[in-house]
Amino acid sequence: MSRYLKVLGTLKPDDKVSVAIEATERATAALKGARTIAEVRKVEADCGATYHAALADVPMRWRDADRLPHHWQTLGQRTSIFGQGARSATTPGQALRNFLGGLASAEIAVACRTIGLDPGMGIGLHHDVRGRESLVWEVMEPVRPTLDQLNLDILASRVWRRGDFHELPSGEVRLRPDWPVLKPDFTARARSLVAEVTRQLQVALRRSQVVAHAVEHVAAVVAQHAIETPDSIKITAINVPTVLSGARQKQARRAERRGLVGGHGTKD
Numbered sequence: 001m002s003r004y005l006k007v008l009g010t011l012k013p014d015d016k017v018s019v020a021i022e023a024t025e026r027a028t029a030a031l032k033g034a035r036t037i038a039e040v041r042k043v044e045a046d047c048g049a050t051y052h053a054a055l056a057d058v059p060m061r062w063r064d065a066d067r068l069p070h071h072w073q074t075l076g077q078r079t080s081i082f083g084q085g086a087r088s089a090t091t092p093g094q095a096l097r098n099f100l101g102g103l104a105s106a107e108i109a110v111a112c113r114t115i116g117l118d119p120g121m122g123i124g125l126h127h128d129v130r131g132r133e134s135l136v137w138e139v140m141e142p143v144r145p146t147l148d149q150l151n152l153d154i155l156a157s158r159v160w161r162r163g164d165f166h167e168l169p170s171g172e173v174r175l176r177p178d179w180p181v182l183k184p185d186f187t188a189r190a191r192s193l194v195a196e197v198t199r200q201l202q203v204a205l206r207r208s209q210v211v212a213h214a215v216e217h218v219a220a221v222v223a224q225h226a227i228e229t230p231d232s233i234k235i236t237a238i239n240v241p242t243v244l245s246g247a248r249q250k251q252a253r254r255a256e257r258r259g260l261v262g263g264h265g266t267k268d
Contacts, residue, residue, distance in 0.1 A: 001028040003145035004047075008054060010152065020054035023047040037124035044125075044141075052078035058152060060093055061159045068162060072173075075155065081171070088172045092165040095173045097151045101140070104147055108136045 004024050011017045027047035034040045058075040062068055076091030089095040112119045112135055122134025125141060167173050 001031065001047075003142075004051060007145050007149050007152070008051070010149070011054060011058065014057070016050070016054045016057060020047075020050040023050040041125065055148065055152075058093070058155065060155055063159050063161050075151075088170075090171055090173055092160065092173055093151070093155055095165060095175055096154060097148070099175055100147050100151055100154075104140060104143055105133075105136050108139045108143070109133055112136065112139070 001024055005021065005028075008017055008021050008024065024047050027043045030043045030046075031040065034043060055075055056077050059073060060075065062073070065073065071091055074091070075093035075097075076089075078086050078094065080086060080088040080094075081090050086094065086098065089098050109119045117135060119133035119135045122138050124138075126132075126134045126137045164176060165173055166176055
């Protein structure tokens with residue numbers, strides 16, 4: 001929450017910003033007393049609306065601004081007018097925000113797989129939805145303030161042209177396909193934060209009593225139902241394939257085939 005306050009502190013003071021700061025400060029205090037995931041969700045929802053409302057009025061500098069739709073002049077509302085959450089942006093500022101979020105989600109998914117976490121298994125802040133990598137969005141929460149500040153920095157870094165974006169017939173706004181790449185220091189800053197947050201999540205999960213109890217329970221069940229392996233059965237050691245290495249998967253399959261052919265006498 002302190003990083004959200006830092007983002008709000010960079011905005012031009014007005015009534016919306018003051019309300020958002022007060023709501024975020026209350027949420028910070030409420031989080032200390034939260035005991036369940038449901039309570040955490042409620043705290044986030046209570047302050048999220050005022051936070052996004054404060055950001056909505058951040059201006060964008062345009063060349064020939066008088067020729068643009070009025071709602072393009074600022075960052076705009078976070079929730080799409082199409083009723084699809086924030087996915088279908090209707091302002092250039094929110095389109096850029098979604099673009100940065102997409103890059104971050106890809107980095108988070110890679111980071112999770114690299115350290116052995118399943119991106120599809122959330123820890124409770126987001127409901128599991130078919131086809132969604134819930135853990136990615138869990139990790140995204142502490143990264144959001146940095147991404148929001150990055151978005152504001154980029155918006156203020158240039159005078160925009162209408163050609164930097166294109167509007168679909170539906171009214172959805174997207175960056176043009178050949179949009180200039182982000183500055184390396186921006187990308188490196190976001191990637192470094194993603195890696196650190198993911199590492200801390202792994203450490204926390206390993207220390208969690210819930211995870212420890214689950215592992216202990218599974219071990220007990222396996223031990224209870226274990227049987228002695230006959231000496232006649234050859235056990236072939238197979239390296240567990242990783243999600244990042246197709247070569248390891250091929251190696252494991254070859255080792256498995258050798259075990260099936262050579263471990264029981266004949267090929268017939």
